[in-house]
Amino acid sequence: MSLTSEAVRIGVAGLGRAFVLMQGAFHADPRVRLVAAAAPRAESRAAFEDQYGGAAYDSVEAMCADPEVEAVYIATPHQMHREHVEAAARHGKHVLVDKPLAVTLEDGTAMVEAAEAAGVQVIVGPSHSFDAPVRLARDIIESGEFGALRMIQAFNYTDFLYRPRRPEELRTEEGGGVLFSQAVHQVDIVRLLAGGMGRQITAMTGDWDPERPTEGAYSALIGFEGGAFATLTYSGYAHFDSDLWMGNVGELGHEKPADGYGAARRALKELDPAREAALKSTRTFGSATPLRTPEHHEHFGPVIALLDRADLRLTPDGVEIFGNETREFRAAPGTDRPRHGVLDALVDAVRHGRAPAQTARWGMASLEVCHAILRSAKDGGAPVRLEHQVKTDHGETSK
Ligand SMILES: NC(=O)c1ccc[n+]([C@@H]2O[C@H](COP(=O)([O-])OP(=O)(O)OC[C@H]3O[C@@H](n4cnc5c(N)ncnc54)[C@H](O)[C@@H]3O)[C@@H](O)[C@H]2O)c1
Structure with missing residues (x-):
């Protein structure tokens, strides 16, 4: 070999x-x-x-x-x-x-x-920028088949804040809240689709539950080099679950059980707060039941990209293309892998x-956007310029 x-x-x-x-x-x-x-x-x-x-x-x-x-x-x-x-x-x-x-x-x-x-x-x-439908959408945009990318809307409504957490996962300065764990996925997806080079951002955040005092929601508007722009919205306090708009397929690509509504909040309510970190550890290696192979690709909520001659809707199986006169679906391969x-x-x-x-430079650019969301929100939505952005590109070959 x-x-x-x-x-x-x-x-x-x-x-x-x-x-x-x-x-x-x-x-x-x-x-x-x-x-x-x-x-x-x-x-x-x-x-x-x-x-x-x-x-x-x-x-x-x-x-x-x-x-x-x-x-x-x-x-x-x-x-x-x-x-x-x-x-x-x-x-x-x-x-x-x-x-x-x-x-x-x-x-x-x-x-x-x-x-x-x-x-x-x-x-x-x-x-989630590695998800096959995201990469397929990126290929469609890059091919120029439907003209220039103009606008992206990405949003996700989940129960993130009510899943079991380690204490620092609820302290923003230590990386807690939805910015560092969740926004970073959405930022990665949107940057990958839009070419990577964010220019400026304005945002608001929500910190609405005194029992879990960290940012649980945000809305941000990012302008990109070349003129495209994107709105990103996330709520980890949600009662409405945006997976309903993804064919009832959850983030990990599994179909969601019909009786799952409210499960995270219910489990947390019944839990002694001192035992929360211990409950999280029951979901780790050696304790958790292994996950079954998903039926679909993973996803991070609805994403719609508008181009000159088509709108692309990402689904857990591929990309739906709404063209000028026709509508088609392109499957993203590899749900079995x-x-x-x-x-x-x-x-x-x-x-x-x-x-x-x-x-690593790409990760730094996405991290910069997460910090810029926090900074803009702190300043009442003031624009923040981005300085560490890199293009959606394959890096240099080192050998
Ligand atoms: N939980 C998720 O759904 C999820 C999903 C994707 C990515 N992540 C990312 O993975 C990372 C870990 O998050 P997590 O949720 O798995 O946390 P976790 O608490 O479940 O796991 C972290 C593990 O690291 C171990 N650890 C702590 N200190 C260590 C050390 N010095 N050396 C070796 N191991 C050490 C802990 O014992 C624990 O098992 C985070 O950066 C998170 O963003 C988490």
């Missing part, structure tokens, strides 16, 4: 909820193999060794030093991403770091510098030195 066709050997940093969500993708893809993990809890390490037979470490640094590990998937809490990306870079390992890149722009800058100095690839993902977009990017980066759009 040639080196380029060998499976990429991955070490996982953090065996929590995000890893549970990625497991199906790792299992389904013979181009990658899980060989090591790092986790503070002995039970998680034992569960990993049982299931994968690799080496489980109690520190990310030690895992990164393992010569068997080629690339590291970092799925630790946001505020640890910098330390863990820097550790991987020090050991010359490529990185897939879950979104957001970091919480502060200062950490983001340090991570970009560490990756570039070490010559390793850093991909920020998974994020969950999250294959992000693994395509990882394999391409590690084996062929080809970076996807979602590099």
Whole structure:
């Protein structure tokens, strides 16, 4: 077997909820193999060794030093991403770091510098900008078939704020609230479709529940280089669930159960607040029931892109094109290979030195937009200029 066709050997940093969500993708893809993990809890390490037979470490640094590990998937809490990306870079390992890149722009800058100095690839993902319908819509826009992109509307109404949380997930300055965990998906999608180069933003945010005092909602208007503009709206307080407008398919691509209404708020109401973080840990690796393969692609709520000669509606299966005189549907392939977009990017980066759009610099640009939403809202919706934007582009080849 040639080196380029060998499976990429991955070490996982953090065996929590995000890893549970990625497991199906790792299992389904013979181009990658899980060989090591790092986790503070002995039970998680034992569960990993049982299931994968690799080496489980109690520190990310030690895992990164393992010569068997080629690339590291970092799925630790946001505020640890910098330390863990820097550790991987020090050991010359490529990185897939879950979104957001970091919480502060200062950490983001340090991570970009560490990756570039070490010559390793850093991909920020998974994020919903890797979803197959988003990439199909991007290809349609880029092809010029329907003229220029003019406007995008993206919105999502969820129960995000009422799912079980670690305490810092409800403290904005530590990366809590909907901006760093949720807006970053919507920003990634919209930037990917619009070419990446946001110019300025104006926004308002909502912090409406004193029991969970952080931003739970926002609306933002972004202007892009070239004149296109986009509105982004998100509510994590929702009673109306916008998945109803996505064929009742949830974010992870599963059809939603008919009796699920109000489940998150109901479960939280019955919970002793001191036990909330413990409840979250029942959804992590070693405790959670593995997810079944989804019937559809993942999505992040309704997205509509208006071009000169067509409007595109993204669905969990592809893109519906409303042209001047005809209407058609183009399917996005690969529903049987969950999250294959992000693994395509990882394999391409590690084996062929080809970076996807979602590099560390890209992650920094999306993080900048999240901070700009907070800043604009703090100033009553004043415009904020964006300075760290990068184009939707494939990065340089490093080999
Ligand atoms: N929860 C989700 O649905 C979800 C989805 C996609 C992405 N993410 C992203 O994944 C990241 C993790 O979020 P999460 O929800 O999985 O949190 P989580 O609390 O479920 O998991 C984090 C894990 O990191 C481990 N950890 C803590 N310190 C560590 C250290 N020093 N070394 C190694 N492991 C350590 C914890 O034990 C825990 O298992 C966040 O950046 C988040 O944005 C979460």
